[in-house]
Amino acid sequence: MTYITPEPIVEYLAGLAPLPHPHLAIVAAEGSADGLPIVHPASGALLHALARAMGARRVLEIGTAIGYSTLWLATALPSDALLITMERDSARADRARAHLTAAAVADRVTMMVGDASRSLHKVAGPFDLIFQDGDKAQYEPMLDRLIELLRPGGVLATDNVLWSGEVVPGFVDPPARNPADTAAIRAYNARLARDERLFTTFLPVGDGVAVAVKR
Numbered sequence: 001m002t003y004i005t006p007e008p009i010v011e012y013l014a015g016l017a018p019l020p021h022p023h024l025a026i027v028a029a030e031g032s033a034d035g036l037p038i039v040h041p042a043s044g045a046l047l048h049a050l051a052r053a054m055g056a057r058r059v060l061e062i063g064t065a066i067g068y069s070t071l072w073l074a075t076a077l078p079s080d081a082l083l084i085t086m087e088r089d090s091a092r093a094d095r096a097r098a099h100l101t102a103a104a105v106a107d108r109v110t111m112m113v114g115d116a117s118r119s120l121h122k123v124a125g126p127f128d129l130i131f132q133d134g135d136k137a138q139y140e141p142m143l144d145r146l147i148e149l150l151r152p153g154g155v156l157a158t159d160n161v162l163w164s165g166e167v168v169p170g171f172v173d174p175p176a177r178n179p180a181d182t183a184a185i186r187a188y189n190a191r192l193a194r195d196e197r198l199f200t201t202f203l204p205v206g207d208g209v210a211v212a213v214k215r
């Protein structure tokens with residue numbers, strides 16, 4: 001995956017601070033060896049900082065994969081907090097569970113295996129922080145439910161809002177991504193930016209992270 005920030009800058013920033021948990025490096029290496037689309041470490045660090053700054057105690061994540069972003073979030077929470085994470089691929093969910101157990105943070109994580117568009121109707125809010133990193137075509141259809149589940153002042157963070165720059169017409173030529181996903185992210189970004197229930201800022205971190213605060 002292409003990222004927006006030049007590689008030497010990314011490497012300089014990554015070298016400044018140690019990881020908050022040693023198991024993060026193990027999951028990142030596994031994700032990269034398997035070619036899985038896990039968050040950029042800088043985006044993981046942003047999620048961790050947001051959760052800590054907010055004193056988050058109830059967090060929801062859509063798209064667990066093997067638990068990399070889950071681990072960034074879980075390590076920012078106290079052990080009696082609740083992090084619900086949703087993943088439709090049961091083999092990935094099993095791997096995530098194993099990583100969270102190995103990192104000794106499984107106590108605060110509940111995994112829901114299945115289609116998040118259904119699971120979202122089985123959970124009750126309010127959540128302090130929601131991380132959207134599931135199917136890009138589902139970003140917009142899920143938005144109303146996610147806003148409903150957030151507390152006032154809560155944050156919806158969304159990954160891949162820059163889509164390697166492909167949301168900007170002509171920036172990547174020829175485009176490498178599925179055009180339907182690119183169009184879906186563009187439409188989602190436009191909707192987030194205009195939604196009066198939220199204040200949204202789009203950060204060029206990793207593959208682009210939108211941070212939307214519920215008014």
Ligand SMILES: C[S@@+](CC[C@H](N)C(=O)[O-])C[C@H]1O[C@@H](n2cnc3c(N)ncnc32)[C@H](O)[C@@H]1O
Nearest residue numbers: 038039063065068069087088115116133134135
């Ligand atoms: C980009 S990956 C998530 C990466 C993970 N957040 C991380 O950074 O470590 C997206 C994941 O969402 C899952 N997914 C996609 N659509 C979903 C849906 N409707 N319900 C639940 N999971 C879904 C995929 O199986 C995939 O594992």
